[in-house]
Amino acid sequence: MASRKDYYDILGIRRGATEEEIEKAYQKLARTYQTAPLPGNRTADFRFKEILEAYEILSDKTRRERYDRLGVDFPLQESFWDEGPDEGDEDNSLEGFEDFWEQEFRGGTPGLFQVAEKGRDIHFTLEIDLVSAARGVTRKVQILKENPCPVCGGEGFLAAGPREVCGRCGGAGQIQVGLAPSAFALGCERCGGTGRIFLQPCKTCSGKGRVQQSAWVSISVPPGVDDRCRLYLCRMGHEGKNGGPRGDLVAEIRVKKHPIWERRGEDLYLELPLAFWEAALGAEVEVPSLEGKIKVKVPPGIQGGEEIRIPQEGVPRLAGDGRGDLVLCPQIWVPRIVDKESRELLEGLRHRFPAHPAGRERVQRKLERDP
Ligand SMILES: [Zn+2]
Numbered sequence: 001m002a003s004r005k006d007y008y009d010i011l012g013i014r015r016g017a018t019e020e021e022i023e024k025a026y027q028k029l030a031r032t033y034q035t036a037p038l039p040g041n042r043t044a045d046f047r048f049k050e051i052l053e054a055y056e057i058l059s060d061k062t063r064r065e066r067y068d069r070l071g072v073d074f075p076l077q078e079s080f081w082d083e084g085p086d087e088g089d090e091d092n093s094l095e096g097f098e099d100f101w102e103q104e105f106r107g108g109t110p111g112l113f114q115v116a117e118k119g120r121d122i123h124f125t126l127e128i129d130l131v132s133a134a135r136g137v138t139r140k141v142q143i144l145k146e147n148p149c150p151v152c153g154g155e156g157f158l159a160a161g162p163r164e165v166c167g168r169c170g171g172a173g174q175i176q177v178g179l180a181p182s183a184f185a186l187g188c189e190r191c192g193g194t195g196r197i198f199l200q201p202c203k204t205c206s207g208k209g210r211v212q213q214s215a216w217v218s219i220s221v222p223p224g225v226d227d228r229c230r231l232y233l234c235r236m237g238h239e240g241k242n243g244g245p246r247g248d249l250v251a252e253i254r255v256k257k258h259p260i261w262e263r264r265g266e267d268l269y270l271e272l273p274l275a276f277w278e279a280a281l282g283a284e285v286e287v288p289s290l291e292g293k294i295k296v297k298v299p300p301g302i303q304g305g306e307e308i309r310i311p312q313e314g315v316p317r318l319a320g321d322g323r324g325d326l327v328l329c330p331q332i333w334v335p336r337i338v339d340k341e342s343r344e345l346l347e348g349l350r351h352r353f354p355a356h357p358a359g360r361e362r363v364q365r366k367l368e369r370d371p
């Protein structure tokens with residue numbers, strides 16, 4: 001049974017929505033879901049496919065009209081009692097499937113039928129640096145794409161060549177499976193449902209009908225993508241079979257480690273070396289940010305392990321406004337004392353602060369409580 005999805009609900013629009021409203025709703029949702037972080041986030045992946053499906057159907061006049069009328073895009077159960085042949089366009093995998101069912105259950109003429117199949121997706125990895133991921137970048141990549149063979153026009157054989165009746169199906173193009181009344185016909189795999197075997201396959205594609213061709217694709221990576229995000233470029237994958245649509249191009253983003261910034265979500269972490277007197281007295285320092293350099297006031301008395309947060313200087317949010325923070329992690333630097341004068345200065349400090357540092361006392365107390 002076909003599931004009755006509400007495509008209007010999925011896109012969050014009303015039933016009578018205009019083409020423009022559909023487009024707008026899709027663009028907005030696509031921006032949110034197109035780049036679903038991969039590990040463990042199959043929900044977002046699934047949700048995007050659903051959004052894409054809804055958009056493909058509602059943005060196509062014929063398919064939308066049919067969906068509005070029947071409630072589903074491919075009326076599987078309807079075809080049992082739907083008398084008139086459904087004149088749909090043939091370039092869709094689900095409709096090809098529907099034709100197949102109609103022939104089976106109406107006792108239509110067996111013979112030439114071919115199920116339209118969506119082409120395979122092309123998956124590849126796109127490695128970018130942290131700054132490009134934060135700012136967005138356009139990359140050209142070379143991919144190998146399956147296209148229809150230019151010599152035989154995708155047929156796999158030359159129309160003028162010799163042919164013979166398929167030995168497996170006896171020319172019917174399908175094979176009966178099981179016993180009556182639940183007998184069932186399957187398309188013959190050997191002749192691909194054509195009932196004929198062509199004796200001379202096309203030399204260019206070795207009879208496959210498709211050839212691998214390299215192509216350059218420009219990929220625009222939106223600002224804010226993170227490691228293992230996936231970008232979908234719809235209908236840019238391999239050629240479909242029997243008039244089916246092309247597959248998708250799926251780019252998995254890998255973000256390289258940066259020498260100074262570490263990304264955690266939308267925040268950027270940066271080590272901030274401070275001399276111990278800067279930590280004690282406070283200081284004004286200049287730190288590198290994504291947009292250049294910024295001046296930061298270090299509050300007096302900052303301790304190792306504390307953080308200084310500078311709002312809105314991190315990575316832009318992919319789905320939403322604003323950006324994360326830049327987080328400075330002080331690394332307290334202590335000089336090696338070799339001269340007498342420095343030693344005396346520090347000895348003076350030791351006398352001023354005779355007690356153990358607070359942290360060490362805390363550790364000692366914890367030890368006494370939980371030995
Ligand atoms: Zn060919």
Ligand SMILES: [Zn+2]
Binds near residue numbers: 169189190
């Ligand atoms: Zn056959």
